[in-house]
Amino acid sequence: MKRFYLLALLAITSNLIFAQVASLSGPDGRLMLSVFNDNGQAQYSVKYDNKTILEKSPLGFITNEGDFTKSLKLIEHNKENIDKKYSQDRIKKSEIHYVANMLTCTFENQENKQFSIVFQVSNNDIAFRYELSQWGERRACVIEKEITGFDFPEYTTTFLSSMMSPMGAFARTSPSYESGYTNNEPVGKSRPGSQGYVFPGLFRIGDDGWALISETGVNSQYVASHLSASDSDGLYTVEFPDERQNNGFGSTGAQVSLPGITPWRTITVGSTLKPIVETTIPFDVVEPLYEASQPYKLGRSTWSWIVWQDPSMNWDDQVAYIDLAAELNFEYILIDALWDKNIGYEKMEELIAYANSKNVDVFLWYNSNGAFNDAPQSPRDKMNTSIARKKEMKWLRDAGVKGLKVDFFGGDKQETMRLYEDLLSDGNDYGLMMVFHGCTLPRGWERMYPNFVGSEAVLASEMLIFSQDVREKEAFYATLHPFIRNTVGSMEFGGVLLNKYLNKGNRQGQKRLTTDVFQIATATLFQSPMQMFALTPNNLTDTEDFLIDYMKVVPTTWDETVYIDGFPGKYAVIARRNGQNWYISGVNALTDPIKLKLQLPMVAGKSGSLYYDNDKSEAQFTNKKVNNDGSIEVTMQPNGGFVFVNKN
16 A cells, blocks of 8 residues: 555656746745646746745636647747846836846647747746747737636735726726725635726735735737636636726737737735835836937926815916915926816916916826716817827927826726827827826836826725725725835825815815824825825915925935835835935824834934824924934824934
8 A cells, every 4th residue: 555655656746747847046046936837738836935925827828829728838948047227217216226037938739839938037026928929921819818827825815906897987987996905805705796806916825925916018019907806726817808898899808919929927025025015027027118208307296176176177276276386396286177168278378387487387187088988077089099189289288288197098908008008109209298097007107108107096095085985994095005006106196185174175074084194104105206296275374384394395206115114904114215315104004003113224323304193193293313223113193104204
């Protein structure tokens, strides 16, 4: 009997050895990728510090020219080294040195058609994509489906944001990446009617580590995908857009020219959350698609609509917000929907000139529609076709407008990805920066498109105005964004609400439940190179002067980002450096005060300004010195926060 078991074990071992075709580690050897050809199916697994992060997970795709998920043969594999440096002015870090090892595995299906899977493994990141060959005279195909998967151990828990059902929500404008999050839920937990989950997804593999799953490099040549609901074993797969998106128009698959490539799927891994907060992988594996037509000035903007809403789209209120921007030393004002009807094109030219006389530049809002939803706000039908768009952009350039905020996109189909790219490319031709709202996740776009400066794609500040539930969960969500959504791309949140009540009167109604210090902490906790803050003219007189003074100088671009402390859904502390100045900010979602002893080696022995809440949740300001060993103690009140600023 023992001999039988021994022989069986040897057989199993032999099969495993035969099935594993290649392996690759990151430069420091801690992150390990293994690739398999298991009974004709391509698979991979991931370990970190010899602990399983992903179990054997499927790879492959189905096209209208053949099936590349089964009966595969490995033709060859080879390895290379990658070492590159680049600069970027609008992400979490300005100077990046990317070092990775690359593995290319070439497979052939039963019809003798070849494709490759390219893996790049750095110390904490894996990026991989498919590269399709030209198959004889075939120079085009449609990728109908991927089986690309991520199979987590059964003890994994999740922090995920649901994909919204198509053609729902306001004026049939969903999906728009504006759902809440699961909170440390077990893998495999099913949700009735689940549409899956948007990228990025955060996973805690018990005590073994953390993983962030996302994708990057999506342009007009592919769809934007998302994660499926998981099966009971913890397997999530890549799903293409629902056919009902865009009012049912457009393909759910990807039209690919041959030879062709797919977007990169990325996996960021660490024993702590530090690599996830600090990763630059969405930008490391992509390149600019065109040159900037001019230098683009990043900065801060006032924005009347977020608090004063639609009635504020009039001449007098916009003048008040221009004056507010000038008083705050903000670079911009965003003038939102209905300006074309309530002010008009001719008067807008006068208003823009007035803003410029105050050294304030202008962003204007546009509806992306089109025909894919019912959003009524105007200007409409100005950005959805090439002829209309170029005519409008010429007027915008001549009038002195510097950027656009385009809203109400229809989904993630390839047709919509083309619209994003057309808006960005044409905008660059006319010297216009682009911010997107009611939109998809940016996927490496800060590097790919030089005039892209931010996307919403989050349950943002507008929902604080509209929903009591979101107001009650504001701190909870704020402790999730730095570890999930904001790790992979700029997040235009529209925060820093200093009104006690979230309306124009600021005397009664929707009461804000977070502290003033919590609010100013989000100015640097949330990263976006173009920040459209929710300050109102009355804040100049009804808010502590030291808070306003802080907002007058807070930067929006960063040279370095460092994880300090936190746990998703509980609290978050992040440090960012602009030049020689460090901004360390934190927020607390717990129901009790939390006292932290933080390690800040970057400002060891140095003094700085500390903004904090007292035990009555009132904003306080003092000078404080960090201990010589880099330690500092701070207390965050419930729904509160702190900011420490060291200026050299």
